[in-house]
Structure formats: structure tokens, C-alpha cells
Amino acid sequence: MNKMVSSKIASVRRGEERPYMRKPDWIRVKAPMSKAYGETRKLMRDKGLVTVCEEAACPNIGECWEQKHATIMILGEICTRACAFCNIKTGMPNRVDPNEPAHSAEVVATLGLEHVVITSVDRDDLDDGGADQFVKVIKAIRETSPNTTIEILTPDFRDKPGALETVVEAQPDVFNHNLETVPRLYPTIRPGARYYHSLKLLDRVKQLDPSMFTKSGIMVGLGEDKQEVYQVMDDMRYANIDFLTIGQYLQPTPKHAPLQRYVTPDEFATYDKLAKTKGFLLVSATPLTRSSYHAGDDFRRLRAAREAQLSKEAASAS
Ligand code: SF4
Secondary structure (H helix, E strand, O other): OOHHHHHHHHHHHOOOOOOOOOOOHHHOOOOOOOHHHHHHHHHHHHOOOEEHHHHOOOOOHHHHHHOOOOOEEEOOOEEOOOOOOOOOEEOOOOOOOOOHHHHHHHHHHHHOOOEEEEEEOOOOOOOOOOHHHHHHHHHHHHHHOOOOEEEEEOOOOOOOOOHHHHHHHOOOOEEEOOOEOOHHHHHHHOOOOOHHHHHHHHHHHHHHOOOOEEEEEEEEOOOOOHHHHHHHHHHHHHOOOOEEEEEEOOOOOOOOOOOOOOOOHHHHHHHHHHHHHOOOOEEEEOOOOOOOOOHHHHHHHHHHHHHHHHHHHHHHHO
16 A cells, blocks of 8 residues: 555544545436526526525536526625535625615516525624515515515524514515534534524514414434434424425535535435424425425425315314
């Protein structure tokens, strides 16, 4: 064995470096090349909008953009937090763009979206954490595309009194906030956030408006164990969360939190089955699941699941 190889193995053993993990077949996706992909990209550029699809280096971008499904990221492309899993830049955030609500609404109308997902970076620098901009974007989309359903994926609005209430009052159809990982891993993976704060935020949404769908997700492959994932499911059900998403963590660059392992499709199927028994209205647990992946189809399924549940309850009460 040459010197270079043995020193590499030694550093892996000391935990300084992880061995390269080849992507399994079930993670590989086609490179984005279609005409529709190019058109979606051009539209976003023309309107000066940012997407989480690009900023987070999402593996599904080829498939989603080909169908003209893009997740708009408002409030700039620079985040005030530095989560170890996330590819979005950290630093001095951009000024809030007053044209962003109108441009977002124009993009939704041009793409003819039935369902849109709006997310944002964390804006700890703003007094309201960016809540007002969420409201303006929701209102602008409602005005130009009244039949489009709106899903928001928000930051945690930590230490921003009244921010959550302001956003809920704007009546998005789905309120999503991701727990991202199990509580034990928060100090290393999501150091600026608090697990129970995020859970309480989702619980509070249901208290403010029991008819609003709530959604949350975690990534797996970060070093969590199965019992911890089951506990997160129970915590989410306790907070009345309707829709759970579980997807494989992919390390964006060598500087990000190391990938501990690829979770197999069979293990995802077990998570999916178990979560359903815990009473979620909808579960999406696959290696490529992301918060906004197939969000429009999932919204229709979510609504149908609630209607079925209500009819069942009505039938058993009569
Ligand atoms: S899964 Fe979501 S973030 Fe990824 S490309 Fe699709 S819409 Fe964008």
C-alpha cells in the first residue's frame, strides 16, 4: 500500500474524513436538459426570482422543472443561519425586494400552476422574520391566480412575536415547516434552531386554524436511529401534523455535515407504513422525497384523505 493511501485510511479511521460513498442506483437522477427545463430557468431569471431548487442543489430539478414546477424562494438568496446540511449561502442578507410579490404572482400565472410552494431563507435580521413578505406574496398570488392553492414552507420565526399569527391570517392552504432531523442531532445539524420550538410552531398553526393543513419533514442518513425517527413521528402526531415527508440526506459539498449512510428503499417503505399507522393523513417517505416534490399531487391526495376521514367520522357518529 502506498503512503498516500495509508494516510487517507488513517484519517478516515480517526473520523477526520469519511470514505467516499458511491451513490446507489436508487438515488441517481437524469441530468436536467429538456426544453421545458430551460424555459422554467429563463422565466425565473427574467423575473429576478430565486428558487430553492437551484440554491439547495435539489436532485429532482430535472424532473420538476420539466413539468414547470419550481419552488420560489423569497427574501433573497442569503440566509442568516448556517445549518450544517444546507447548501444556501450564509451572510449579510439581501434587502427585501418590493417587487418580489408581483414577480412571484406573474411567474405562477405564466406557468399556470395549480399549486405553488413558496419558501424563504431565515431572516433573523428582520423584526418580523420576513412574515410580512410571505403575506404580500400570498395576497399577490391570490389576486392573479385565485384558483391556485398555496403552500408555504417557512423558517421557524424564533424570537419574532406575532410573525406566525400574521402568516396564518393570510390563509395559505398548507403550512409547512421542517423539523429536518431528530432532536439529538440539532446541536450539530441545525444549531440555530430548537426542536421543541419548531414542533410548537406547527402545533400553534393548528390551534389558530384547525382547517389549515400542516406538513413537516425530516432527512435521514445523518446518523439518526430508527427509534429516534419513530419518536419524531409521535411528536409530530402530538402536534397534529397532517403530512409527513421523509427523504434521504445528500451532502451538498465536503464542507457540509457528512452523510452517514444511504437508507434503503425497503427501510423507507417501513417508515412509510409505520407513519400511516400513527394517523398522518398523508406520508411521503422515499429516497428522493423533498418537501416540495410532487407537492401539487400530494395536495390533492391530502384533501381527499381529509374528506374521507370526515365522512368516516360522520358515518360512525350517526
Ligand atoms: S423537489 Fe422541490 S426543491 Fe426539488 S426541484 Fe422539485 S420543486 Fe424544486
